[in-house]
Each structure stands twice: as C-alpha cells, then as structure tokens.
Amino acid sequence: MRCEEARLQIGAEPASASPALEGHVQSCPPCREFRDEMRTLDANIRRAMEQPPQSAAAPATGGARTRARGPVVAWRQWALAASVTLATFAVLALWLLRPGESLARDVVAHVRDEPESWLAAQHVDAAGIDKALRGAGVELNITSDKITYAQSCWFRGHYVPHLVVQTARGPVTVLILRHEAVSRRHEFHEAGLTGVIVPDGTGSLALLARGSGNIDDIAGQMQQDVHWLPQGT
Amino acid sequence: MRNSQPESPVSSISTRLPGAHAALTQLFESLRPDLLRFAHWLARDRALAEDIVQESLLRAWRSRDALKEPGAARAWLLTIVRREHARLYERKRLELVPLEDVVDTQASPRLAEPDGDLFTLRHAIMRLPLEYREPLVLQILGGFSTEEIARELALSPTAVLTRLFRARNKLRVICGMAAAPDVVEGAP
Numbered sequence: 001m002r003c004e005e006a007r008l009q010i011g012a013e014p015a016s017a018s019p020a021l022e023g024h025v026q027s028c029p030p031c032r033e034f035r036d037e038m039r040t041l042d043a044n045i046r047r048a049m050e051q052p053p054q055s056a057a058a059p060a061t062g063g064a065r066t067r068a069r070g071p072v073v074a075w076r077q078w079a080l081a082a083s084v085t086l087a088t089f090a091v092l093a094l095w096l097l098r099p100g101e102s103l104a105r106d107v108v109a110h111v112r113d114e115p116e117s118w119l120a121a122q123h124v125d126a127a128g129i130d131k132a133l134r135g136a137g138v139e140l141n142i143t144s145d146k147i148t149y150a151q152s153c154w155f156r157g158h159y160v161p162h163l164v165v166q167t168a169r170g171p172v173t174v175l176i177l178r179h180e181a182v183s184r185r186h187e188f189h190e191a192g193l194t195g196v197i198v199p200d201g202t203g204s205l206a207l208l209a210r211g212s213g214n215i216d217d218i219a220g221q222m223q224q225d226v227h228w229l230p231q232g233t
Numbered sequence: 234m235r236n237s238q239p240e241s242p243v244s245s246i247s248t249r250l251p252g253a254h255a256a257l258t259q260l261f262e263s264l265r266p267d268l269l270r271f272a273h274w275l276a277r278d279r280a281l282a283e284d285i286v287q288e289s290l291l292r293a294w295r296s297r298d299a300l301k302e303p304g305a306a307r308a309w310l311l312t313i314v315r316r317e318h319a320r321l322y323e324r325k326r327l328e329l330v331p332l333e334d335v336v337d338t339q340a341s342p343r344l345a346e347p348d349g350d351l352f353t354l355r356h357a358i359m360r361l362p363l364e365y366r367e368p369l370v371l372q373i374l375g376g377f378s379t380e381e382i383a384r385e386l387a388l389s390p391t392a393v394l395t396r397l398f399r400a401r402n403k404l405r406v407i408c409g410m411a412a413a414p415d416v417v418e419g420a421p
Contacts, residue, residue: 007413012379013372038405041401048354049358049374052279152279159283
C-alpha cells in the first residue's frame, strides 16, 4: 500500500484497521502519526456533533432581511448586542465559577449560548409559540404579546420550549422541562442573576432573570399558565 | 406550510390505531431525538430540521409496510430524513444566504469560551459544503458504511472516501493541523 492510499483510507475512515493498512502504518512513521492525529480529530468531531448546531446555525432564510437594513441601524444593533452579550457572559462566567446544582448550571449554560434571547423586543406570534411548543406536551395560557422569544431548544437530550416572557420586572427566561423532574424548589441568587427551578407536572420549570429580587410570583404564575398534556398527545 | 398536518403525526396516529401500530409509533418516537439531531446537522437550522423530521415521519408512516425489521428502523428513518432534506434543499436553495455572513459575526465572542475548540469545530462542520458535510453526517451520526453512503448518494465508494477525506482534511486545518496532500477524486 502506498502512502497516498493509506492517507485516503485514514482520512475517510480513521477507525479502520484493515491488514493492509496496519501493515503500512507499522512501517511508515509519518502515516502512523497522521492516523493518530486523525483519530484524535475524529473523536472531537464526534463530540462536536453530539449536540445539534444550536442557535449559531442561523435561519437560512433570514439573512437577506437583516442585510437589507441600513448600516447605521445595523451597527447600533450589533453594538447593543455585543454590549449585552459581553455583559451577560461576564455575569454568567462569575456565576459559573461557583459550585451549583447541575441542572441550574446547564440552564445557565444554555442561556449563555443564546444571549440574543434577552434582546428580543417584539412579541412572537401564535404560530411561533406553537412551533416552540411542538412535541413538548404542553399548552400555554399566557397571551402571546408577553412572549418575546420562543424556540424549541436542544437541552439535555431533548428539545424543550425556551421562552422569554416580558414581566413587570423585565424579561424572564423560562425553560419547560418535561424530562427534568425535581423534588423541590431550587433557588439561586448569584452575581446579579436570579434563577429558580420548580417542580411542575411530570417535570419542572426553570426560570432565570436579571436582578436579585424574588421571582417566585412569576414562577407561580407560570405554573398556572403551563398545562401539561398527557404523554403521547 | 404545515397547517393542514397534525402537530405530531406519530402521536396523533397512536391515538387512532391500536396494537402493533402503537408499538411502531413508540419506536418512531424513541428515535425522534436522533432524527432531529441528524436533520439539524444537515439543514443547519432548527426550525427547518423540525419540519423535515415531521414530514419524514409522515412519509415513514405512510410506507410503514416497507419496514420489515424494527432493528432497521433507525437507518430507514435516517435515509428518509436525508431524502426529505434533499427535497427541501432543492426547493429552498434560491432563498439561502451564505452561512459565513451569519457565522462570522457570531463566532468571535464564543471562541473565548471554555469549549471554544468544540464550538469552532461545530462551526467548521456547519461551513463544510454539503457535498462534504452530508457523507460525514451520514457516517458519524448515521453510522452508515462507505458502501451504504455510496448507494444513498449515488456515488462510487471511492468518491465517498475522497469526500470524507476532504471533509476531515478541511476540519484538520481549522483545528490548526497541517493539511494532508489532497487526493484526486476517483483515484484509488
């Protein structure tokens, strides 16, 4: 086997170990090194693909609309987005340095991955909310004009509704977690953020807001507004 | 676009049909997360991936008699998802904008994150042209062999090997390693 053939085989199928390939790499240190590198890379590719691409995979049809806006408006929006994003990262990074309950950490990490969710100002229409709730087995009582962000997000192995609800104390992130049962209320007051996870239905609701105030009233309201449908509906 | 269809085809069907149909419904439902992840990596868009999976499950249900072995369901459904994506891609291709326009503006702040390497790799995978990304997704997430990918994509096995090699070679460079010398497509 020639080096070119060996490298094609290794690059295409790093885990392959045919007798011919094994014979070649044992006698060819550069190809052996190449295989080691490609196996390491392949392990990382598999890790990277374990999760869906998240929000970085922007809607394929939305770019033209964004680009059609004026440059000044666009610059302001990006400046605002960058400021809020950096501030959010800084605050969340401080929070993440503290030990905490793993579900709460994952909630925070998820919100960190979608900082744009805090920026949304326009309400999501009913179709958008329905789409976010699709397959989650819940219905909402809440009026759509209070919801400024609604996505179905990949979280701990399931797609879950991720909402941002406008409340009297500002935007509050709500994750509806059918698959995350908790036995009791779990509250966080960390670095300028408030989080609470409450049992609800067969799972739980996770809420996250800026500031240090109590959000139990909002959690209570959400518990009333979220209706869990029987499994399989 | 989906107004005329049920919210969840699988679940709706399960309420109407008993016995074996319910078991098949349960099987499909258990595979839904895999299908969504697979579709998401192909389509690079969450909402689109959900539409693809929804449509695929409807198609699968209509042709459920073609599924002889429950053990073959995963590969069968993944194949349906891939074909549904291909159909949608053909219909929507004129509306697409370059992913770089969006990714470049979003990538920089995230590179400083603790999992920055994986994040970079995810973006690099997303930016692979479909001709390279598709066989890679089929191989990594679908578990398809080179021969199976070749059949599915109507390519020769050697062409599939070449595309997989080039896909990884591009990712290799993104990860800071030297590019391996390219191979000639179709050469052994």
